[in-house]
Amino acid sequence: xxxxxxxLGNLVYILIFLIxxxxxxxxxxxxxxxxxxxxxxxxxxxxxxxxxxxxxxTVYFDAQRATEIAHSEGMPYNKIFEFDxxxxxxxxxxxxxxxxxxxxxxxxxxxxxxxxxxxxxxVLIFDIIEKQRSDEAG
Numbered sequence: 001x002x003x004x005x006x007x008l009g010n011l012v013y014i015l016i017f018l019i020x021x022x023x024x025x026x027x028x029x030x031x032x033x034x035x036x037x038x039x040x041x042x043x044x045x046x047x048x049x050x051x052x053x054x055x056x057x058t059v060y061f062d063a064q065r066a067t068e069i070a071h072s073e074g075m076p077y078n079k080i081f082e083f084d085x086x087x088x089x090x091x092x093x094x095x096x097x098x099x100x101x102x103x104x105x106x107x108x109x110x111x112x113x114x115x116x117x118x119x120x121x122x123v124l125i126f127d128i129i130e131k132q133r134s135d136e137a138g
Contacts (some may be wrong), residue, residue, distance in 0.1 A: 035069050035095035042066045043092040043102045046124075050090065050104040053128040058076045058113075065126075077095035081124055083110040085132075107131045 042063075047068050049059055063081070073095035077113045082091040084101075090110075091101040113125040 006109045021032070035073055036098050036100070038066060038069050039094045039098060039100040042094075043090055043100045046090045047102040047104040050108065050110065050128065051106045052107065053106065055108055055128055055130040057128045057130060059126055061124040061126070062121060063115055063124040066092065066094060067115060067117075067122040075116055080115070081112065083112055083126065085109040 003079065042065075046061060049061060053079055066080060067077060067138050070093075075093060075095060079093055082093070082099075084088075087103070088105070089098050089101045090115065094101045106128075108128050108130060111127040111129060113127065116123045116125055
């Protein structure tokens, strides 16, 4: 009876160890590809560019690494960059299910012209325009 209880106790520890090990391997695999960290870094760089930009300016953003990662993850190019003017947010998605958004503070709207490939690298082109005000009642 004592041996059976000891074996059962050890089995629980072995199962916990295996769950943690598998979780660690999955996390390392995701980090190795770098989709999450690159999405965060790219979104931060985009918000910095937008915050420093002036209205009526065209921005050419180096998107080479972001497009490479998104391509390796099977992400369509038209889903990588998303500009949400209503909430002043930039979202970057480099892998399915992982979307990173950051808010910009400059009072502007963004008009994306898309990604231009091979310029010598891939470049995201967008225009900065003055914030479009909606008609308010009152």
